[in-house]
Amino acid sequence: MPAIAPPDTTEYASYYGRYITLVPGSDVVAALEDQPNETLALLSTLSDEQGDYRYAPGKWSIKEMLGHVIDAERVFAYRALRFARHDQTPLASFEQDDYVRTANFGDSALADLIEEFVCVRRSTVCLFRKLSSDAWMRRGVASDNPVSVRAIAYIIAGHELHHRRILQEKYLPRVMSGGEQ
Numbered sequence: 001m002p003a004i005a006p007p008d009t010t011e012y013a014s015y016y017g018r019y020i021t022l023v024p025g026s027d028v029v030a031a032l033e034d035q036p037n038e039t040l041a042l043l044s045t046l047s048d049e050q051g052d053y054r055y056a057p058g059k060w061s062i063k064e065m066l067g068h069v070i071d072a073e074r075v076f077a078y079r080a081l082r083f084a085r086h087d088q089t090p091l092a093s094f095e096q097d098d099y100v101r102t103a104n105f106g107d108s109a110l111a112d113l114i115e116e117f118v119c120v121r122r123s124t125v126c127l128f129r130k131l132s133s134d135a136w137m138r139r140g141v142a143s144d145n146p147v148s149v150r151a152i153a154y155i156i157a158g159h160e161l162h163h164r165r166i167l168q169e170k171y172l173p174r175v176m177s178g179g180e181q
Contacts, residue, residue: 019158067105
């Protein structure tokens with residue numbers, strides 16, 4: 001499969017540029033394949049109690065953040081599937097805080113959420129690996145904005161990188177030092 005170059009700015013809402021620019025190189029499928037290994041290396045050493053850590057009041061716990069990444073990836077992959085299949089039905093946005101609030105990620109074992117992330121990512125990679133070159137360039141409307149399938153792949157990869165950086169910068173230094181919530 002040839003590398004899929006980053007999208008140009010006409011393929012996504014400007015808000016998503018902050019995710020897309022985080023993805024290194026020009027092979028988004030390879031990036032999507034590699035990311036779980038790096039994320040697992042960070043999360044697999046944490047206990048369930050550490051998974052409940054919040055770096056500040058009102059912020060998501062590590063489990064909730066991972067659950068959010070999983071949910072968002074499912075939503076974005078569904079959008080990519082619809083648009084790749086040339087479905088032009090506009091798709092609604094989703095309210096991430098409502099999703100997290102009602103998902104009860106804190107009731108899950110961190111190991112189960114990690115496994116779920118790996119499974120969802122594997123499914124996402126399978127979807128993108130099978131797309132034709134035409135399908136990558138197809139566009140649809142989601143959250144009232146046009147977006148290409150190619151941009152969605154980069155958004156998924158960049159969204160995970162964004163949250164991994166937050167994990168590395170705001171959660172792990174405190175949770176590993178036994179910091180208080």
